[in-house]
Structures are given as structure tokens and as C-alpha cells.
Amino acid sequence: MIAIHRLQGLWSAGSWISADRIRTGIRRDESVHILGRGAWIRCWHRGRAPPHSMPGTANAACSDYGRRQFRHYRSKGSAMSEQNKATAKRILDAWNMRDLDVFDEVIAADWINHDPQNPFADVHGPDGFKKFVQMYLAAFSDQRFLVNEQIAEGDFVTTRWTGTGTNDGEMMGMSPTGKSAVVQGITINRFQDGKIVESWSCWDTLGMMQQLGVVQPAHSATT
Numbered sequence: 001m002i003a004i005h006r007l008q009g010l011w012s013a014g015s016w017i018s019a020d021r022i023r024t025g026i027r028r029d030e031s032v033h034i035l036g037r038g039a040w041i042r043c044w045h046r047g048r049a050p051p052h053s054m055p056g057t058a059n060a061a062c063s064d065y066g067r068r069q070f071r072h073y074r075s076k077g078s079a080m081s082e083q084n085k086a087t088a089k090r091i092l093d094a095w096n097m098r099d100l101d102v103f104d105e106v107i108a109a110d111w112i113n114h115d116p117q118n119p120f121a122d123v124h125g126p127d128g129f130k131k132f133v134q135m136y137l138a139a140f141s142d143q144r145f146l147v148n149e150q151i152a153e154g155d156f157v158t159t160r161w162t163g164t165g166t167n168d169g170e171m172m173g174m175s176p177t178g179k180s181a182v183v184q185g186i187t188i189n190r191f192q193d194g195k196i197v198e199s200w201s202c203w204d205t206l207g208m209m210q211q212l213g214v215v216q217p218a219h220s221a222t223t
Contacts, residue, residue: 081152084191088157091189091196092145095133103129108195115201119172135172140165140181148184155191160184163203167212174214181211 087106094102107126115121120131136143143165151158166180185203189196209215 081157083194084155084157084189085150085152085159087191087194087196088150088159088187088189089147092147092159092161096144098137100130100133103133106195108192108197111195111197111199113199113201115199117201117203117205136165139167139169139171139174139176141168142166157189157191159187159189161187177212177214179212181208183208 090102090106094100103126107129109125111125111129113121113128113132115132118132119135120128122128123131143163146162146164147159148162149160161184163183163185164180167177169176183204184207185201188200190198206215210217
């Protein structure tokens with residue numbers, strides 16, 4: 001999807017801009033017709049008549065081609081987004097099933113984890129992800145994840161999740177507490193060639209520590 005502001009000022013005039021500059025896009029009350037890379041793109045506001053001619057191409061044929069091209073790119077992008085969302089969910093499903101071999105299939109060799117809570121951040125690729133997962137499984141043997149929501153945009157997938165588990169093992173030098181915790185978080189994965197190449201996570205670390213009794217919960221000030 002292009003940034004529409006790059007086209008502002010062209011709507012009312014029904015102007016032409018090079019397809020090399022932008023890819024494709026559409027808004028609810030505007031039209032963008034694609035005539036192919038290296039050709040031209042015609043833009044006009046709804047209710048205004050389009051130009052009657054363009055260099056070297058008949059309007060009707062170009063408009064029809066533009067509609068077909070837009071449907072093609074929109075369909076292709078939607079299918080890829082759904083595939084990436086399924087892969088992001090597959091990571092958590094494999095985590096729940098303790099099937100760590102799945103990570104070799106969906107994690108790129110140069111994968112980087114930007115989670116500030118990850119002590120293995122300098123270990124890249126599937127091996128780094130496995131170390132990260134194994135650390136938490138050792139600390140929460142019954143740990144499970146639920147996918148609450150997913151949003152895909154371009155090469156990125158955002159997953160909102162809820163994790164549950166009982167702290168029955170050591171975690172980063174912390175002795176097991178025997179208490180359970182419910183934690184919510186968000187993970188953003190970037191995809192390339194069908195595999196995850198980068199991940200960012202933000203989750204309620206303080207809330208987990210409070211539930212485990214390691215950190216005292218905050219109390220409201222009294223007068």
C-alpha cells in the first residue's frame with residue numbers, strides 16, 4: 001500500500017505520475033489505476049471525470065488492465081499476509097507442543113531477537129531461538145501460549161498473546177517459587193522468504209514477577 005500523501009494535489013487534476021515512483025494503492029473515496037511498471041498511473045477524485053486520453057494507450061484498455069493489476073497485487077499481498085500470520089502462530093503452537101524442531105523450518109539462519117529479556121540475544125538463528133525457549137520451559141514446565149489476535153502489514157506480523165505457567169524451575173538465577181502466573185505480551189516478527197528474520201517482544205515482566213512473589217505489588221498512596 002502506498003502512502004497516499006505522495007499523491008495529494010493530483011486528485012483534482014486527474015494527473016499522471018510514473019509507476020516507477022510508487023507501487024499501488026486505493027482509498028475509499030479515491031481511485032488509483034495501475035498501468036504497469038515503467039508506464040503511468042492515473043489518479044482522480046471520485047465524481048471527477050478522468051482524462052480522455054493518455055500517451056500511446058486507450059483509456060478503456062488501460063483502466064481494465066489497471067483493475068486487473070490491482071486485484072492481482074491485492075490478492076497476492078493478502079495471501080502472503082495470511083501465510084505469515086499462520087507461521088507466527090505455528091511458532092507458539094510448536095512451543096506449546098515442545099516440538100522445537102519446527103523452529104528449524106520457520107526461523108531464518110540469521111534471525112535476530114531484540115527482546116531485552118533474552119540472555120541469548122547474541123545467538124542468532126534457530127539455535128538461538130531454541131535456547132530462549134528452553135530457558136522458559138525449564139522455568140515453567142507447564143507453560144502454554146494462547147494467540148489472542150494477529151495483525152499483518154507487509155513483511156511484519158504482530159501477535160498479541162497470553163502466556164500461562166507454574167514456576168517450578170530455576171530462571172536466570174531465580175529459585176523456583178511454585179507459583180503460577182498469567183502474562184500478556186505482544187511480539188512483532190519480520191518475514192523474508194517465508195521465514196522469520198527478526199523479532200521484537202514486549203511483555204508484562206513486572207506483572208509476572210509480582211504474581212510469583214519476587215516483587216511486591218504496588219500499593220496506592222494513603223493519606
